Amino acid sequence: MPTEDRIADVWGDRTPYPRGGDWPVRVDAHLASGVSPGDVDRWVQTASTLHSNGDAFDVAVRGGRMVGVRGRADDRVNRGRLGPKDLFGWQAIQSPDRLTRPLVRRDGRLVECSWDEAMDVVVGRTQALLEEQGPSAVGFYTTGQLFLEEYYTLALVAHGGIRTNHVDGNTRLCTATAAEALKESFGSDGQPGSYTDVDHADVIALFGHNVAETQTVLWMRILDRLAGDDPPEVICVDPRPTPVARAATVHLAPRPGTNVALMNALLHEIVANGHVDEAWVTAHTVGYADLEKTVTRYTPEVVSTICDVPAADIRTAARIIGEAEALLSTVLQGFYQSHQATAAAVQVNNLHLLRGMIGRPGCGILQMNGQPSAQNTRECGADGDMAGFRNWSNRSHVEDLARVWNIEPKQIPHATPPTHAMQIMRYVEDGSIRMLWVSGTNPVVSMPELARMRSILSQERLFLVVQDIFLTETAQLADVVLPAAAWGEKTGAFTNVDRTVHLSEKAVDPPGEARSDLDIFVDFATRMGLQDKDGQPLVKWSTAEEAFDAWRECSRGRPCDYSGLSYDKLRGGSGIQWPCTDESPDGTERLYARGTFWASPEECETFGRDLETGAPVEEQEYRALNPFGRAVIKSSDYRPPHEMPDEDHPLQLITGRTVYHFHTRTRTARAPELQAAAPDVWVEVSVTDAQTYGLAEGDLAEVTTARGEVRARVRVSGIRPGVVFLPFHYGYWDTGEGWRPGDHGRAANELTRTDWDPASKQPIFKTAACAVRKVADGDGTPSPAPDNTASAPVAAATAEGVER
Amino acid sequence: MRIGTVLRDLHHDENELARTLLRVADEHRADHEVHQMGQHLAEWSSRHVREIAAIAESFGQNLDPAPDGSPTLVEEARRWMSVRGGRFPETELVMVRDLRDVYLRASSVLTDWEMIGQAAQAIVHDELLELATRCQAETKRQATWANAKIKESSTQALVV
Numbered sequence: 001m002p003t004e005d006r007i008a009d010v011w012g013d014r015t016p017y018p019r020g021g022d023w024p025v026r027v028d029a030h031l032a033s034g035v036s037p038g039d040v041d042r043w044v045q046t047a048s049t050l051h052s053n054g055d056a057f058d059v060a061v062r063g064g065r066m067v068g069v070r071g072r073a074d075d076r077v078n079r080g081r082l083g084p085k086d087l088f089g090w091q092a093i094q095s096p097d098r099l100t101r102p103l104v105r106r107d108g109r110l111v112e113c114s115w116d117e118a119m120d121v122v123v124g125r126t127q128a129l130l131e132e133q134g135p136s137a138v139g140f141y142t143t144g145q146l147f148l149e150e151y152y153t154l155a156l157v158a159h160g161g162i163r164t165n166h167v168d169g170n171t172r173l174c175t176a177t178a179a180e181a182l183k184e185s186f187g188s189d190g191q192p193g194s195y196t197d198v199d200h201a202d203v204i205a206l207f208g209h210n211v212a213e214t215q216t217v218l219w220m221r222i223l224d225r226l227a228g229d230d231p232p233e234v235i236c237v238d239p240r241p242t243p244v245a246r247a248a249t250v251h252l253a254p255r256p257g258t259n260v261a262l263m264n265a266l267l268h269e270i271v272a273n274g275h276v277d278e279a280w281v282t283a284h285t286v287g288y289a290d291l292e293k294t295v296t297r298y299t300p301e302v303v304s305t306i307c308d309v310p311a312a313d314i315r316t317a318a319r320i321i322g323e324a325e326a327l328l329s330t331v332l333q334g335f336y337q338s339h340q341a342t343a344a345a346v347q348v349n350n351l352h353l354l355r356g357m358i359g360r361p362g363c364g365i366l367q368m369n370g371q372p373s374a375q376n377t378r379e380c381g382a383d384g385d386m387a388g389f390r391n392w393s394n395r396s397h398v399e400d401l402a403r404v405w406n407i408e409p410k411q412i413p414h415a416t417p418p419t420h421a422m423q424i425m426r427y428v429e430d431g432s433i434r435m436l437w438v439s440g441t442n443p444v445v446s447m448p449e450l451a452r453m454r455s456i457l458s459q460e461r462l463f464l465v466v467q468d469i470f471l472t473e474t475a476q477l478a479d480v481v482l483p484a485a486a487w488g489e490k491t492g493a494f495t496n497v498d499r500t501v502h503l504s505e506k507a508v509d510p511p512g513e514a515r516s517d518l519d520i521f522v523d524f525a526t527r528m529g530l531q532d533k534d535g536q537p538l539v540k541w542s543t544a545e546e547a548f549d550a551w552r553e554c555s556r557g558r559p560c561d562y563s564g565l566s567y568d569k570l571r572g573g574s575g576i577q578w579p580c581t582d583e584s585p586d587g588t589e590r591l592y593a594r595g596t597f598w599a600s601p602e603e604c605e606t607f608g609r610d611l612e613t614g615a616p617v618e619e620q621e622y623r624a625l626n627p628f629g630r631a632v633i634k635s636s637d638y639r640p641p642h643e644m645p646d647e648d649h650p651l652q653l654i655t656g657r658t659v660y661h662f663h664t665r666t667r668t669a670r671a672p673e674l675q676a677a678a679p680d681v682w683v684e685v686s687v688t689d690a691q692t693y694g695l696a697e698g699d700l701a702e703v704t705t706a707r708g709e710v711r712a713r714v715r716v717s718g719i720r721p722g723v724v725f726l727p728f729h730y731g732y733w734d735t736g737e738g739w740r741p742g743d744h745g746r747a748a749n750e751l752t753r754t755d756w757d758p759a760s761k762q763p764i765f766k767t768a769a770c771a772v773r774k775v776a777d778g779d780g781t782p783s784p785a786p787d788n789t790a791s792a793p794v795a796a797a798t799a800e801g802v803e804r
Numbered sequence: 805m806r807i808g809t810v811l812r813d814l815h816h817d818e819n820e821l822a823r824t825l826l827r828v829a830d831e832h833r834a835d836h837e838v839h840q841m842g843q844h845l846a847e848w849s850s851r852h853v854r855e856i857a858a859i860a861e862s863f864g865q866n867l868d869p870a871p872d873g874s875p876t877l878v879e880e881a882r883r884w885m886s887v888r889g890g891r892f893p894e895t896e897l898v899m900v901r902d903l904r905d906v907y908l909r910a911s912s913v914l915t916d917w918e919m920i921g922q923a924a925q926a927i928v929h930d931e932l933l934e935l936a937t938r939c940q941a942e943t944k945r946q947a948t949w950a951n952a953k954i955k956e957s958s959t960q961a962l963v964v
Contacts (some may be wrong), residue, residue, distance in 0.1 A: 136963050165959070416956045426835060432893040432964045613841060613945055615952040642840060754836045 006030070006084050007677050008788060010659055011212070011220050016227035020200055020361075023221055027080035030087040031060060031068035040067065045571065047077075047494070047502035049145055049487040050085040050662045052175075052369040053215040054496025056575055057082055059090065059488060059507045066090050066488060066508055075574045077195060077500055083216030084660060084677075085668060090488065092670035098469060099483035100512025110481060115513060115523075118480050122437075123527045125463050129435055130162070135413070139166035139424045139433045142382050143440035144174060144371025147492025147504065149547035150517040151373070152554065153539060154439070155381035157521055160405045161530035161538050165413040166433060167384045169377040170441040172421040173763055174370030177336035179378050179385075180760035181345035181367050183606045185353070186631055187599025188389050189378055190559045192591045193328065193364025194577065195498045198222055200362030203324035205235040205317075207348055208259065208334015209368060212243035213659035213789055215497075219243070235317050237262065238334055239654065240684075240725060241718035242790040250317045253720045254307035256652045257339035257641035257767040261306040262314070263347035264298035264638060269318030270354055271295060280356030284595040286626050287633035291350060294635035306638065321351060326362025333370065333656065338766040342759035343611045343636035350633050359593040366497060373494035379560045380551065384418025388558040389598075389605040392417065393619060396602075404554050406532040417616060420761035421447075422754070429456045439467040439517060440484070444474040444739060445664040445731035448752035448763045449707050454740055467520060470666050473731050473739035484517050485510035491544045492518070493570060499577040499588075501562070503570035518544055559591075559598050559605075592631075600629025611636050614758030641767040642755055645722075649705060649769035651689065653724050655748040656766075659789050661729040669734060681746050682785040683712040684725035685772060687794055690716045697793060698778025705770045708750035713783035714774075718794050724770055725791075726751070807923050807932075808863035814916040815856045815867045821909045821946070822849035822871055828902045834890025835899060838953065842906075845946050849913075852939050859935060896961035903954045910947035917943055 006012060006028070015024040031037070043058035056075035060068035069090055071080035102118035103110040129137040140158045142151070151169075158167045171179075179189045186192070198204065198221045212219040225232055226247060236248035237259070245251040254262050270276060271292055281288050300311035300318075321327060329351065335344045349365060357363035369375055381387035387404075390397035392414040402409040419427070425447065427433040436457075447453045457464060458477050466478035469486045489510040495501045510516070515523075522542050530538040541547045545567050556563040561579035564587075570576065577587035598604060607622035609615060611634060617625075626632055645652060660677040661668040668674045683701055685693070695701055699714045703724060710726065719725055726748035732739055741750065751770060756763045785791040829842025850871040857869035921936035 134963055136960055416959050419956075419960075422836070427960060429834065429890060430893050430896055431891060432896065432960055610945055610948065613845070613949040614837075615945065615949040618948075639844075755840060756836070758837075758841065 006087050007660070007673050010084055010216055010788065011223060012081070014227040015224050017224055018228045019202065019225070019230045019232070021228070023079050023199060023224060025073045025079045027071050027073050028082040028087065029068065029070040035060070035062065035067045043070065044505050044507035045072070046488065046504040046507070047496070047575065048086050049372040050089045050667065051083070051215055052371055052374060052497050053077065053217050054372070054500050054502060054575065055082055055086050055217050056502055057086060061507050064508055066094060077496065077575060078217045081217045081220055085662060085674065088671045088673040089662070089667055091672070092667035093469065093486040093488055095670040097471070098511045098514065099471060099481065100514055102483060102513070103481035105479045110478070115515070118482060119523060119527055121480055122465055122524065125435060126162070126528065133434070135162055135164040136166070136432065137434045138162055138164045139419070139428065139436045140164070141421060141424060141436060141438045141441065141443065142169045142377065144169055144171045144369070144374035144377050145440050146373060146517050147490070147494050147544070148373065148376035148380055148551060149492045149544045150521065151376050151380035151382035152387065152551045153518055153521045153547055155387050156405060156539060157525050157530065159381065159412055160407050161525060161528065163411055163413055165384070165416065166419040166424050166427065167382065168419065168421040168424055169383045170421070170443070170446060171371065171374045171377045171383050172761060173446060174333070175336070175374040175378070176383070176762040177341040177345050177757060177760040178331070178367035178369060179383070180342045181349060184342065184346050184608050184611070184632065184634055184759070185349035186592065186597045187604035187629065188559050189605055190389070190591055190598070191366060191497060191499050192358055193366045193498065194589045195221065196589060197328045197362050197364030198225060201232050201326045201328035201364070202362065203235065203320055203327045204232045205321060205327065205329045206244050207237045207329065207331045208336070208338065209330045209332035210238060210240070210242040210244055210656070210790055211330065213657065214332060214370070215368070216659060233320050235320060239720040239723050240790045241792070249320065250313055252309050252313055252317060254309050256654055256723060258307040258638065259335055259338055259344035260340045260347065260636055261298060261303045261638035262309065263344055264295045265300050265303035265314050266318045266321060267291065267347060267350060267354065268295040268298045269300065269315060270322050270351065273319070273322050275322030276354045277356035280595065281354060285353050285631045285633050287635070291633050291635035294637060324355070324357070326360070327352065327355060327357045328362060328364045328366070330366040330368055332368040334766070336762055337764060339641040339764055340636065340639060341757035341762050341764070346611065346634050347636070350635070353631050353633055359590050359595065364590065369497050372496070375495040375497065375499070379495070379555070384420065385605070386414070388555050389560055390558070391605050393607060393616070405538070406534065407538070408533055422756050422761060422763060425453070425456055428462055431461060434461065435463040435465070437465040437467070438474055442472040442474045442664045442666065442731070444477065445747050445749065446728070448749055448765065449754045450747055450749045451708055452754060467517060469514070471733070472664065472666055473733050476739040482520055483512065483514040484520065485514050489514070490516035490518070493548055495578065500575040501565060501570060501578060501580070502575040503567060518547060597629055597631050599626060599631060601627065603629060608632065609759045611759050612639070643753060643767060643769045645769045649771045651722055651724050651770050651772060653703065653705060653726065653751055653768040653770040654766040655726050655728040655752065657729065658727050658786055658791060660786065661727070663729065664731050665729045666733070678784065678786050680784040681710070681712045681727060681730040682715045682783040682791065683772070684715045684717045684719050684785070684791055686719050686721040686723070687716060688721040689724070689772070690714070693772055693774065695772070695774055696778065698781050698783055699774050700776040700778065701772055702775050703751060703770055703772050705751040705768045707753065708745055710745040710748065710750050711775060713778065715783040715785040715791055716794050717791055724772055728765070805863070807920065808860065808865045810916060810919055810923070811856055811860045811863055812865050812867065814913065814920065815853060815860065817909065817913045817916060818849045818852045818856065819872045821906070821913055822846045822853065824906055824909055825849065828906055831902065832895070832899045834895065838899060838903070841949060845949065848942050848946065852942070855935055855939070859932060893964045896957060896964070900954055900957050900961050903950050903957070907947055907950040907954065910943055910950060914940060914943045914947060
């Protein structure tokens with residue numbers, strides 16, 4: 001097996017293929033040093049949990065321990081390929097500092113205890129609060145990294161058992177806008193496109209999506225098309241010189257917070273140049289007249305002054321999109337975590353609706369996810385929505401879910417929209433939520449404005465339960481810590497961005513007394529004595545497969561229909577795309593193939609929201625607007641960001657990730673190769689700003705906003721002038737302080753603002769006003785930033801540019 | 805013609821709505837949605853004030869295009885209080901009551917715009933009709949937002 005250096009060579013060798021061709025197989029693998037294929041006892045089927053792409057692979061097991069990984073050649077997602085985090089990230093779960101026993105806080109300290117003791121404390125507190133205040137005292141904050149069986153169980157326990165409306169996932173920070181944009185345009189969540197659209201597209205447009213680092217294998221697929229005989233044209237919208245930007249035909253680098261203006265200019269040109277498919281628009285959409293009127297004002301010249309992007313580049317990009325035969329668009333955090341997130345993401349949907357390019361090969365929209373199972377958080381209702389994309393403001397949907405759960409409809413909270421994560425934290429702050437159960441996420445590092453977040457979650461009066469695999473920053477503040485089994489130590493299914501469902505089988509035993517999240521939730525339900533309306537246990541399953549089968553019934557007839565799937569069917573072979581039913585037993589490659597949507601007032605998941613105020617649209621209003629369930633074209637005016645640069649804070653701060661890490665590094669920092677590739681925080685500034693502020697590569701700089709300060713080594717990169725970038729991965733668990741900064745901040749979120757998109761409620765991480773100053777000269781050592789990605793030093797970036 | 809009189813009342817009411825939104829935004833800084841959206845929606849009313857003043861001249865009214873004053877000392881003190889008050893569940897109930905005030909004021913402004921719109925059609929005044937139609941839609945969105953936020957918050961505020 002080749003032991004190529006896939007840290008330096010992130011995307012590996014090219015396997016070019018033509019438009020309409022089959023993406024060739026390339027099997028990537030990595031075995032621990034000293035282990036040869038012959039030493040492996042067995043290979044166990046699974047898929048990636050360190051990003052959202054869903055790369056399928058097998059884990060090598062020897063003597064009860066993981067010793068390596070090998071890509072699955074026959075899987076539709078990756079055809080055998082793996083990225084750096086797939087190849088090396090598995091080592092983390094065998095780290096010696098895993099949580100192995102429950103912990104409870106006694107006299108201010110966390111001490112080990114038995115599961116009975118820990119669960120008694122949790123159940124006792126829950127019951128007391130329900131008695132005293134009712135369900136409004138209890139909140140659940142979960143993740144995008146558990147399995148669907150676990151989310152579905154959590155959603156049932158929280159919504160149907162505890163009956164609280166305060167349920168959300170950290171998917172609020174990463175993919176809430178994807179879900180909201182799909183709901184606003186098509187009436188329901190559900191990814192229209194497929195990764196195979198890369199095989200057929202002649203234009204690929206990436207909006208705020210550095211796919212080369214967030215989904216490396218999807219980028220390999222695009223690179224292989226680019227290396228083929230008839231490469232697609234690539235349009236990139238990103239303020240950083242990402243690998244995507246370097247490969248693009250047109251690179252638009254707008255000012256942070258101006259995405260809606262840019263999108264409106266593209267739409268303006270599509271309309272002005274007669275590139276609208278009028279017959280399709282008339283037959284399949286509502287709202288076009290409003291959009292036509294709105295975008296009139298957004299000429300490339302006007303928008304070029306708002307975004308600081310050349311008008312000629314906007315025209316070129318619009319012409320390429322307007323003349324495309326098959327357009328594939330992808331969207332990620334550059335839009336989702338920026339100002340006017342939903343409004344901007346919806347305009348990408350509108351590009352496709354205007355051009356009638358949806359549901360055909362190459363004509364796809366991928367509103368991306370950030371996490372491996374974020375799709376399931378949404379489907380199962382662990383993000384607060386009703387399970388199975390049901391509409392909380394549609395009585396018959398609530399009744400249908402109550403039938404599935406065998407409880408009374410009034411027992412499912414649906415009087416108001418679900419409480420989103422930022423509002424849950426607000427209720428914890430004001431003391432009205434008194435118990436918060438956090439599973440698989442680390443808000444003390446990942447939420448905005450960390451000083452506020454620490455002060456909220458460290459309150460004495462809050463009962464904080466944290467369920468995790470390591471003692472994260474957040475776990476250190478908990479009253480009870482529950483040790484969870486990790487991926488690879490339990491069985492379950494999960495679904496990637498393009499609706500591909502994979503089965504992940506248990507390969508090794510969890511350490512010590514750690515238990516799967518499913519076991520923990522089921523145990524809680526049992527100890528709480530949660531019942532259905534016939535006095536039977538509310539949760540009627542205990543194994544993962546039983547939970548999957550229950551979810552299959554809950555999803556039957558819904559857009560995310562799993563009724564044709566089972567563990568047996570998912571074993572061996574390729575992952576399968578939902579909806580998978582008796583009529584479409586092999587799954588469904590693209591949604592909305594005939595321009596029919598789940599958008600009728602009876603079927604839709606939501607009546608939508610006002611994109612600017614966030615107020616839910618009333619049913620009557622929606623019925624008047626869209627009686628026949630067509631796609632909805634929603635236009636939006638550009639509004640300036642809430643926090644603009646001023647004299648004290650003249651620059652704009654954006655945060656983001658690097659290819660080598662995931663979230664707050666709880667796993668990736670414990671994989672030696674990944675940790676060595678990006679060991680510490682850095683700050684990226686442009687050549688212009690480096691000159692203005694007297695900064696050089698490797699200098700120690702201080703970045704400040706109205707919220708706080710962070711110190712980091714300087715990387716002078718090709719980033720847009722006026723913009724400063726900080727990676728958000730670096731917290732405090734591997735510092736002396738443990739869960740908070742010492743003398744100086746390290747986490748990017750010390751600086752971000754408590755502010756969110758009105759419609760999706762996703763926090764805005766990418767438009768804070770900041771200042772940068774030098775603290776100390778460097779010693780000639782470069783900053784710890786990777787050199788082969790978007791953070792490349794400016795000299796290297798330029799050299800590569802010349803080479804091309 | 806009494807259109808001028810109604811425009812003068814509307815000018816006054818839009819000013820009051822803007823002030824109320826700003827006050828509520830300031831008083832509830834700990835609730836970030838109310839803080840942000842209150843300020844944002846106040847701008848809509850301030851714009852309406854300017855547009856009413858501009859068109860009112862042709863109806864014999866001399867109205868001030870500048871929205872009413874900036875925060876006073878008392879308001880500065882209230883801002884200081886509001887951040888510190890964020891740790892008490894009781895603030896939630898105060899906020900719901902304040903939002904009710906916003907909702908009622910927006911509803912009465914909405915009615916005024918409806919009256920103006922009817923009159924504009926009667927006298928075939930295209931400019932006034934366009935203004936009334938546009939502003940009425942925005943006022944409705946202000947009221948809808950306040951109402952939605954009341955619904956959402958009262959489930960938590962009243963059961964604590």
